[in-house]
């Protein structure tokens with residue numbers, strides 16, 4: 001793929017008056033003051049929305065990710081409904097892995113399932129590098145979305161090497177990541193070869209999105225919290241650093257997120273993030289002490305709180321905004337994705353409340 005033009009579209013878009021560079025979301029990522037604390041929700045496009053369930057009714061998940069018009073509509077649904085400060089591309093972390101030649105499917109209610117789990121060096125070799133042509137539908141969807149969204153930033157994303165490796169080695173979702181860790185500890189050479197390959201796939205996938213005009217990227221290492229800090233640093237950090245470091249010149253903020261990562265927050269920042277995502281277990285003031293003063297934080301309402309009566313939700317939103325003031329920049333979000341059973345009206349109220357409570361005059 002051509003990388004010469006990398007970042008040009010994003011940089012031009014970001015510097016254009018009325019572009020996204022001055023949006024509350026990009027400003028918070030860059031630790032600049034803004035008119036209010038920006039808010040979006042991981043998995044904001046999804047089964048909590050009746051309009052999503054309707055449009056997805058007869059289209060399998062992976063196929064829906066490959067239809068640019070459908071991706072555009074699904075991505076815009078939560079922006080229209082909730083007034084969130086950013087859209088996130090509708091796709092999945094396994095989309096580029098499928099494009100790289102891995103036989104997999106996303107099974108409703110289960111998640112990604114891989115036909116032939118990775119066991120050998122030959123299995124790793126079969127994971128091809130990807131080019132823009134392999135994911136042209138993503139390039140097209142991002143361009144359609146950037147045109148539709150105007151001043152509202154679009155977040156691109158990829159799965160990080162550890163989380164992708166877990167699906168590939170386990171063959172599907174896992175609670176313990178036992179097979180993954182067995183490979184990691186038992187055959188470090190194969191482990192590093194696998195993660196290096198996945199890092200290139202993730203980086204290429206993010207480059208396509210940046211070139212097409214996304215305003216920020218998020219690297220999802222959802223399951224990294226399964227590791228100790230020492231093992232994270234040894235087996236994972238170099239590969240995630242390759243992905244985030246590979247985008248250092250892209251001109252867009254880089255968010256790095258995982259679940260159960262209280263002990264890893266510092267290392268995840270070191271991987272090359274501008275913003276570190278924090279789950280609900282760590283208060284944001286504690287998190288920012290661990291991450292340091294040169295990075296913003298994102299989070300961290302427990303998605304289950306949204307199922308509680310409104311006064312409980314309101315108190316938690318206030319607490320998180322208060323604790324977020326300790327950070328040099330705060331993007332309000334959940335600590336993990338929206339649960340399908342969430343009442344979408346509660347999400348809309350949370351957006352309004354965050355905006356109201358955090359409103360401040362700007363010079």
Ligand code: CP3
Nearest residue numbers: 042043044045046090091092093108109110111220222337
């Ligand atoms: O709105 C958004 O956040 C953007 C869309 C998005 C999806 N997947 C859509 C999706 C994003 C950012 C992802 C990333 C993703 N996919 C992650 C990292 C984030 C996280 O949640 O930790 C992971 C681990 C996956 C793997 C995956 N894909 C899982 C665990 C599932 C859920 C399986 C299920 O049915 O419960 C999927 C499928 C998936 N990806 C859905 C959506 C909306 C549900 C599919 C459906 O609607 O039928």
